[in-house]
Amino acid sequence: MQQKKLAFIGAGNMSRSIISGLIQSGYNKDLIMASNPSTPKLDALKEEFGIQTTQSNDEACTFADAIVLSVKPQMMGQMCEALQSNDLSDKLFISIAAGLPVSRLKEMLGGDYPVARVMPNTPSLLGKGMSGLYADPTITETNRQYVEDMMNGVGDTVWVDQEDDINGVIAAAGSSPAYFFLFLQAMQEEAINMGFDQAASRKMVQQAMLGAAEMVCQNPDLELSELRAQVTSKGGTTAAAVNTLIDEGLQETVSKAMRAAVARAEEMAKQL
Numbered sequence: 001m002q003q004k005k006l007a008f009i010g011a012g013n014m015s016r017s018i019i020s021g022l023i024q025s026g027y028n029k030d031l032i033m034a035s036n037p038s039t040p041k042l043d044a045l046k047e048e049f050g051i052q053t054t055q056s057n058d059e060a061c062t063f064a065d066a067i068v069l070s071v072k073p074q075m076m077g078q079m080c081e082a083l084q085s086n087d088l089s090d091k092l093f094i095s096i097a098a099g100l101p102v103s104r105l106k107e108m109l110g111g112d113y114p115v116a117r118v119m120p121n122t123p124s125l126l127g128k129g130m131s132g133l134y135a136d137p138t139i140t141e142t143n144r145q146y147v148e149d150m151m152n153g154v155g156d157t158v159w160v161d162q163e164d165d166i167n168g169v170i171a172a173a174g175s176s177p178a179y180f181f182l183f184l185q186a187m188q189e190e191a192i193n194m195g196f197d198q199a200a201s202r203k204m205v206q207q208a209m210l211g212a213a214e215m216v217c218q219n220p221d222l223e224l225s226e227l228r229a230q231v232t233s234k235g236g237t238t239a240a241a242v243n244t245l246i247d248e249g250l251q252e253t254v255s256k257a258m259r260a261a262v263a264r265a266e267e268m269a270k271q272l
């Protein structure tokens with residue numbers, strides 16, 4: 001993996017997830033700097049991962065060859081405009097923000113700088129992330145490879161040729177850990193209603209999900225419907241539960257939720 005000097009501007013949840021994964025995958029901690037207006041998150045990053053930290057975005061910008069733009073989309077305009085007082089030539093920008101197209105990011109940065117978009121998710125924290133990647137045509141092959149290697153260091157990646165497809169990645173992977181957490185939460189709550197305590201109910205649902213996820217990963221040739229069929233005895237308990245989910249419209253609800261994520265990303269692109 002190429003090891004450029006890498007700055008994260010915005011030291012929130014997603015930066016922390018990627019930094020953690022990078023350090024675990026062997027990225028040199030001395031080559032990573034994070035900047036953030038307030039210190040608690042910086043202090044935690046320094047203590048946990050030994051990276052460099054600063055409250056000055058300008059210092060992070062000067063330090064780095066590659067800069068991950070990792071503030072909330074609503075903060076991006078203000079933050080990028082302030083970066084313009086630095087020499088931004090020769091910098092590679094990597095935006096992880098939802099809903100902000102490359103063209104808009106270039107306007108915010110005030111120049112035709114190379115900008116890649118990465119749509120990661122929080123399991124990157126454990127090296128189990130899934131990221132969608134889009135490279136603006138101005139990005140060199142070496143930089144394209146750098147972005148891919150960096151995100152492969154924290155999980156798996158998929159390139160999209162059309163920038164709009166990043167919104168589909170948001171729906172399927174960026175936001176989707178939250179869907180699974182919600183599903184688990186609903187199951188845990190019902191297990192508690194059935195009389196299990198907090199710890200036992202959590203253990204049951206999380207281990208069942210972990211096992212199910214492993215079965216999916218270890219059986220790439222088996223359709224998901226086949227894996228489900230293997231659990232479902234005719235006339236049995238699983239059929240009763242699964243038919244309830246289907247009859248109550250789970251599949252329609254999931255597709256509606258994913259389309260809502262895409263619609264929101266499109267709306268943000270118009271607003272910001």
Ligand SMILES: NC(=O)C1=CN([C@@H]2O[C@H](COP(=O)(O)OP(=O)(O)OC[C@H]3O[C@@H](n4cnc5c(N)ncnc54)[C@H](OP(=O)(O)O)[C@@H]3O)[C@@H](O)[C@H]2O)C=CC1
Nearest residue numbers: 010011012013014036038070071072073079096097098120
């Ligand atoms: N969370 C997720 O699962 C995913 C998030 N993303 C994208 O990642 C980006 C960051 O999201 P997330 O990490 O969740 O958000 P967080 O709110 O956790 O992190 C954003 C950080 O930016 C800091 N910040 C605010 N203003 C500035 C500034 N001017 N300069 C430097 N830092 C600043 C905030 O500091 P303070 O709190 O001190 O104000 C905060 O620590 C977003 O654009 C989001 O779309 C993409 C994929 C998944």
Ligand SMILES: O=C(O)[C@@H]1CCC=N1
Nearest residue numbers: 097098170174175176
């Ligand atoms: O909720 C959001 O907007 C960000 C993008 C994907 C996950 N979190």
